[in-house]
Amino acid sequence: MTLERIVGAAHYVPGRVNIGVIAGEGQAAFIDSGMDESAARKAAQAVEQAGLRPVALINTHAHADHCGGNAFLAKRTGVAVYAPPVEAALIQHPEIEPFYLFGAAPFPAIDGKWLHAAPSQVDHTLGATLSVCGLDLELFPAPGHSINQVAVLTPEAAFLGDALMAPALLERYPIQYCYDVVAHRATLAALAGLQKPWYVGAHFSPTRDLEGLLAANRRNLERTAEAVLAAVAPAATTEDVVARAAEALGILSMDPPAYLLNAAAIKAHLSAHVREGRLDFEILEGRPLWRRQP
Numbered sequence: 001m002t003l004e005r006i007v008g009a010a011h012y013v014p015g016r017v018n019i020g021v022i023a024g025e026g027q028a029a030f031i032d033s034g035m036d037e038s039a040a041r042k043a044a045q046a047v048e049q050a051g052l053r054p055v056a057l058i059n060t061h062a063h064a065d066h067c068g069g070n071a072f073l074a075k076r077t078g079v080a081v082y083a084p085p086v087e088a089a090l091i092q093h094p095e096i097e098p099f100y101l102f103g104a105a106p107f108p109a110i111d112g113k114w115l116h117a118a119p120s121q122v123d124h125t126l127g128a129t130l131s132v133c134g135l136d137l138e139l140f141p142a143p144g145h146s147i148n149q150v151a152v153l154t155p156e157a158a159f160l161g162d163a164l165m166a167p168a169l170l171e172r173y174p175i176q177y178c179y180d181v182v183a184h185r186a187t188l189a190a191l192a193g194l195q196k197p198w199y200v201g202a203h204f205s206p207t208r209d210l211e212g213l214l215a216a217n218r219r220n221l222e223r224t225a226e227a228v229l230a231a232v233a234p235a236a237t238t239e240d241v242v243a244r245a246a247e248a249l250g251i252l253s254m255d256p257p258a259y260l261l262n263a264a265a266i267k268a269h270l271s272a273h274v275r276e277g278r279l280d281f282e283i284l285e286g287r288p289l290w291r292r293q294p
């Protein structure tokens with residue numbers, strides 16, 4: 001795997017999850033570490049082959065496919081690890097991800113590496129800026145997809161983590177994981193104000209087309225919001241809403257981890273609908289029931 005230059009100091013190592021690399025003054029800073037040791041090893045080799053000395057690893061957020069390679073990179077290269085507050089706690093205690101998705105101690109079918117990264121140390125929590133590799137990076141708040149995600153900005157590029165997804169991925173996975181729909185909407189609005197020549201996602205190649213990306217992501221979010229509302233009418237249990245909304249959006253089968261992720265995203269929409277006055281929530285005869293407001 002080779003280090004691909006995007007613009008200026010901004011580089012990346014392409015993969016199932018792209019790993020961003022800031023290069024300057026002979027040093028390198030990784031942005032996220034991929035799913036596991038194998039992804040992280042490729043990134044370390046690409047940086048070393050380019051003659052750069054790894055000094056830092058910046059995590060955009062704590063999902064297992066973004067911090068699963070942290071432990072390997074820290075051990076192999078000695079980088080200092082930076083992560084946003086809260087996300088840092090989740091990275092250090094990765095057993096919390098299957099716990100929060102399921103709500104209790106997980107069992108093997110929902111405790112694989114997709115949801116449960118290797119544990120790793122975070123050395124510093126991120127503030128609004130970070131000086132590294134001779135460059136002042138800006139950390140741009142991008143919560144919503146996860147509780148406290150950040151985007152990493154160089155003067156010419158924005159590393160977006162999972163704040164935006166490629167249109168093709170939105171087609172393939174119509175229900176996008178989301179922690180907080182209201183926060184994610186605000187993040188999409190805030191990203192529209194970014195004036196960078198290049199945008200880099202964890203799951204898409206660098207692009208200049210921010211407007212196209214934003215439009216596709218907004219459409220996906222609102223389509224899911226509408227499907228969830230339609231699945232409730234006039235009243236339904238959480239499990240019925242998940243089954244109906246998934247079917248309406250074209251999801252024909254789910255394995256246990258996919259079910260947990262889709263159900264969590266749908267609950268994020270249900271929560272937003274309650275907070276914005278469209279739904280009420282009650283427990284009726286031992287069942288959680290969502291009801292359209294009159």
Ligand SMILES: [Zn+2]
Nearest residue numbers: 061063145162
């Ligand atoms: Zn994520």
